[in-house]
Amino acid sequence: xxxIVFYTEKKMRYKITxxxxxxxxxxxxxxxxxxSIQQYLEEILEILNGYPKEVASAGRTDxxxxxxxxxxxxxxxxxxxxxxxxxxxxxxxxxxxxxxxxLEVEPVPETFHARxxxxxxxxxxxxxxxxxxSPIRLNRVWWVPVPLDIEKMRQxxxxxxxxxxxxxxxxxxxxxxSPLKTLDRLDIERQGDEIIFxxxxxxxxxxxxxxxxxTLKLVGDGHLRPQDIQTILEQKNRSAAGPTAPACGxxxxxxxY
Amino acid sequence: xxxIVFYTEKKMRYKITxxxxxxxxxxxxxxxxxxSIQQYLEEILEILNGYPKEVASAGRTDxxxxxxxxxxxxxxxxxxxxxxxxxxxxxxxxxxxxxxxxLEVEPVPETFHARxxxxxxxxxxxxxxxxxxSPIRLNRVWWVPVPLDIEKMRQxxxxxxxxxxxxxxxxxxxxxxSPLKTLDRLDIERQGDEIIFxxxxxxxxxxxxxxxxxTLKLVGDGHLRPQDIQTILEQKNRSAAGPTAPACGxxxxxxxY
Numbered sequence: 001x002x003x004i005v006f007y008t009e010k011k012m013r014y015k016i017t018x019x020x021x022x023x024x025x026x027x028x029x030x031x032x033x034x035x036s037i038q039q040y041l042e043e044i045l046e047i048l049n050g051y052p053k054e055v056a057s058a059g060r061t062d063x064x065x066x067x068x069x070x071x072x073x074x075x076x077x078x079x080x081x082x083x084x085x086x087x088x089x090x091x092x093x094x095x096x097x098x099x100x101x102x103l104e105v106e107p108v109p110e111t112f113h114a115r116x117x118x119x120x121x122x123x124x125x126x127x128x129x130x131x132x133x134s135p136i137r138l139n140r141v142w143w144v145p146v147p148l149d150i151e152k153m154r155q156x157x158x159x160x161x162x163x164x165x166x167x168x169x170x171x172x173x174x175x176x177x178s179p180l181k182t183l184d185r186l187d188i189e190r191q192g193d194e195i196i197f198x199x200x201x202x203x204x205x206x207x208x209x210x211x212x213x214x215t216l217k218l219v220g221d222g223h224l225r226p227q228d229i230q231t232i233l234e235q236k237n238r239s240a241a242g243p244t245a246p247a248c249g250x251x252x253x254x255x256x257y
Numbered sequence: 258x259x260x261i262v263f264y265t266e267k268k269m270r271y272k273i274t275x276x277x278x279x280x281x282x283x284x285x286x287x288x289x290x291x292x293s294i295q296q297y298l299e300e301i302l303e304i305l306n307g308y309p310k311e312v313a314s315a316g317r318t319d320x321x322x323x324x325x326x327x328x329x330x331x332x333x334x335x336x337x338x339x340x341x342x343x344x345x346x347x348x349x350x351x352x353x354x355x356x357x358x359x360l361e362v363e364p365v366p367e368t369f370h371a372r373x374x375x376x377x378x379x380x381x382x383x384x385x386x387x388x389x390x391s392p393i394r395l396n397r398v399w400w401v402p403v404p405l406d407i408e409k410m411r412q413x414x415x416x417x418x419x420x421x422x423x424x425x426x427x428x429x430x431x432x433x434x435s436p437l438k439t440l441d442r443l444d445i446e447r448q449g450d451e452i453i454f455x456x457x458x459x460x461x462x463x464x465x466x467x468x469x470x471x472t473l474k475l476v477g478d479g480h481l482r483p484q485d486i487q488t489i490l491e492q493k494n495r496s497a498a499g500p501t502a503p504a505c506g507x508x509x510x511x512x513x514y
Contacts, residue, residue, distance in 0.1 A: 021392040066393055083388075090389060099392040131340075132347060135278040135356040136323055140393070 020100035064247030120256035142249035148220030155226035174206035215242035321504030377513035399506035405477030412483035431463035472499035
């Protein structure tokens with residue numbers, strides 16, 4: 001880190017879009033006891049700038065959760081061509097064996113903030129719904145061997161759309177100030193042997209997507225009726241809902257600005 | 258292995274269709290220096306029958322090559338319901354941490370042989386064609402960061418269709434008696450950021466698919482012209498063709514009977 005920067009140009013801010021495999025990391029956030037995506041990016045940014053600086057993302061993802069379109073922003077003391085930034089990061093990520101890749105780099109105004117400027121988040125959840133597990137899709141889907149009734153799950157999902165108190169679907173450790181959120185989209189589609197959930201909201205509570213999917217799975221396998229989702233919402237009690245669906249089926253798909 | 262079988266019923270033969278991730282195995286064939294799919298299946302069959310017996314498949318796949326629909330056959334001394342055989346194998350495969358899964362089990366006549374009864378094999382080859390690598394699809398695709406001209410590759414592929422001497426596309430270690438083969442299908446399609454090759458033939462030479470894909474990639478990136486494929490075929494010399502495409506993009510997709 002002996003690089004001294006003599007440039008007097010103004011700092012430049014860049015929006016970076018990235019994909020990662022969450023399987024063998026502790027998730028987005030830097031932690032002391034293992035690798036995280038944030039730590040990998042901060043180490044590379046430090047090489048470019050010559051000093052350490054935090055990298056902020058649109059939102060934390062838990063250990064095991066993947067990203068197809070996570071967004072972060074970085075500040076560079078010395079402006080670089082966006083494609084050169086991408087290549088520099090990807091070369092360093094590969095060298096580190098980091099399970100992450102920068103898809104896109106765009107210059108943005110200094111007022112842009114990956115988290116606070118975001119107007120929405122889109123997630124995908126993949127269930128493999130067949131009798132046999134899939135070694136090819138290990139850690140990429142939640143394997144549910146019992147048949148799921150997709151129509152019933154869709155009926156149940158209707159109760160979750162819109163503005164609600166999502167306390168029943170919120171991790172007990174969730175630090176959000178309010179459990180009131182608006183769910184804008186919850187589509188459920190069959191694609192081959194998979195059931196794909198597509199969800200969008202301005203923001204989500206901790207574990208909200210996984211808790212909703214885990215509960216809708218109980219509608220799909222007949223343990224709950226679609227209208228039970230309404231009752232569960234009204235109870236405002238985490239223990240009223242189903243178990244948290246596994247991290248491996250969840251993908252942060254897109255961040256809207 | 259103290260199980261003694263007193264049943265006098267006739268042996269039953271079953272066709273088993275399986276998926277596997279070739280990444281951390283030596284491929285299909287049993288070898289002394291590491292795990293193979295054949296060895297996993299033979300160990301489980303030995304538990305069911307009480308004595309060891311070889312399991313034959315439609316064809317060997319190399320280390321790193323995947324299967325979405327490999328076919329093998331097994332003989333059981335004691336007939337079992339096909340779904341019970343599948344469950345027994347899958348439970349044991351999971352317990353062993355084997356990257357394989359039985360998709361289907363069907364009773365077949367004693368004359369059925371996974372290899373000799375097969376009338377065709379279908380392979381898929383996946384190229385990820387974008388600038389950034391994909392951690393989510395690591396070991397699932399061949400990452401080619403330079404743009405490939407799919408139209409040119411399709412033109413080149415036309416020369417490979419039909420009956421030819423495929424010596425130029427055959428591994429030097431290939432043990433097949435003749436280099437004369439008929440290629441029935443070689444489709445090339447773009448699916449999102451991937452280029453998918455779909456190939457069918459009665460049978461293929463060792464490395465034939467990967468050598469054809471590796472050479473067509475050179476057509477796609479402009480190092481070769483489509484018509485050079487014709488010349489390469491005519492030279493009947495492995496060194497005339499391009500390099501062998503990586504194993505990780507190749508999938509044995511289907512076996513025809």
